Amino acid sequence: MKLDQLRKSLVEPKHPDLYLNQSRNSDTRLKRSLGRLDLTLLGVGGVIGVGVFVLTGIAASKDAGPAVTLSFLLGGVIATLAAFIYAEFASHVPVTGSAYAYVSMAFGEFPAFLTGWALILTYAVGSVAVAIGWSGYVKSLFLGLDIPYLPEKLTRNPLDGGTVNLPAGLVLILILGLLMIGTRKSSSFNNLMVGVKIGIILLFLYLGSRHIQPVNWHPFFLHGGWGVLAGAMTIFFSYVxxxxxxxxxxxxxxxxxxxxxxxxxxxxxxxxLYMAVSLVLTGMVPSSALNNPAPVAHALLDVGVGFGKTLVTVGALVGLTSVLLVLLFAQSRILVMMARDGLMPRIMYRVNPRFRTPVFTLAILMVFVSLPAMLFPIGALARLTSAGTLLSFILVALALLRFRKLHPPKPGAFRCPWVPWLPLISIGLDLLLIGSVPKTTLLLLLGWLGVGILFYVLGKKGLFPAPSLGEDEPET
Structure with missing residues (x-):
């Protein structure tokens, strides 16, 4: 009997109706409150931010040179191929959980758990890294305006000679609090932030385009094709x-x-927008001059647009804030779905009856992301976010190939084009990027998955019982 249960966990797919029924239960049902524009801006809010204000300079100066524009194009193509695959799943089975739920419906519980576990790492490390960057921009803004700021020991973690990075922890707590009071409110806040940062990016493109010197684009392929590939791996975190x-x-x-x-x-x-910013940026100043935490602001200073530094710093803060909002939102929903399946503590799948949000999950995240942001220099682990995401992309692409055989596409639902060739090309490009990751990063990812397997075993011991759905309630 135990061997049969193990086989089911490993290879027996879960039926889509199971997840659809869970989504209608009164204890677990989330509120339908997002329209087409909200969803588009949610995606833009999660993608546009750290890539523009931080990673463009790193990839240009260390990896690709002016060809970083092609690195963004390659990253965008790889992400778009994965997006077509995700879109078919989301259209056929509109439930929270993303890659975790999709793999579960194709391959079963255990592969799905490993997918969700990888995404937990991706979102957690990503949120911590972005929060630390946010803290640095706040400090830069205050100092640039000659406004008194917190003592140095309260803006640095202990390993960097301080006591605690207080701003990094506080911004995570505030955003998670906002997510607690409702998806509609947090979505409206995100829409406002996205509008502001796109406006500032367009202003930079206008100001920067007037100071382009074509000589800065030569040589365009500073480190050849491998430089473009390395740059794509550096900036891929932007597309998560x-x-x-x-x-x-x-x-x-x-x-x-x-x-x-x-x-x-x-x-x-x-x-x-990424390609446009990187093209203008590398045209304004030599790519070697972009190796700093705020490349866009420094480039404007270098060409004599002093007031632009303050504007871009404000834009960076807005952009990074919206990225944090989206990353934490996504992580909480994946945890909710895993809890519904009994793979996380059962309290994490319950929603607040007033706000219809998973407040307990968000409260747990407050502890698990704010403390590392205040105490550790997690920025060095940022490549883990890319590696974990690419692993989930590969698993979801494989899942679509099997899901198509198990459940033919519904009439009127979105269908991924050119199956099986598009998923296979997507897998090949994902593996190409993973192949450029340092061995240390891959070992850290494997270590995290090993911890996840132990956690999974505990869940199967009955520590995290799945919800008893009872009778479905109509959606409102």
Missing amino acids: GFDAVTTAAEEAHEPARDVPFGIIASLGISTF
């Missing part, structure tokens, strides 16, 4: 945020149409 659109499928008004639109539109807008 589109996955948040699929985690919001259960909260969309018309998920079959709106979620695919939101995924693809947000990636198209984000890729265009």
